[in-house]
Amino acid sequence: MAEVLVYCGNQKCGVALNESPDTPVEKRQPCPKCGALLREFDLRVSDEVNVKSFIDIKKKSTRCSTLLDVKRWHNTPLLS
Numbered sequence: 029m030a031e032v033l034v035y036c037g038n039q040k041c042g043v044a045l046n047e048s049p050d051t052p053v054e055k056r057q058p059c060p061k062c063g064a065l066l067r068e069f070d071l072r073v074s075d076e077v078n079v080k081s082f083i084d085i086k087k088k089s090t091r092c093s094t095l096l097d098v099k100r101w102h103n104t105p106l107l108s
């Protein structure tokens with residue numbers, strides 16, 4: 029099972045948010061603590077098989093869409 033945890037993207041805040049990672053930017057609620065709309069996503073893989081296949085994919089190809097998605101989540105400036 030993979031689980032995505034959502035945190036406030038403000039580095040001085042970083043509070044855990046009860047928000048779906050699929051929530052579009054325009055529908056996000058401002059962070060209750062600091063009001064930021066930035067988000068940080070943390071992919072947690074708890075199933076051993078998934079962990080292994082994830083590592084295998086990482087070794088085999090950097091073009092894996094999952095890895096690209098993770099990179100994009102962390103790199104995309106969410107406020108324009």
Ligand SMILES: [Zn+2]
Binds near residue numbers: 038
């Ligand atoms: Zn915050």
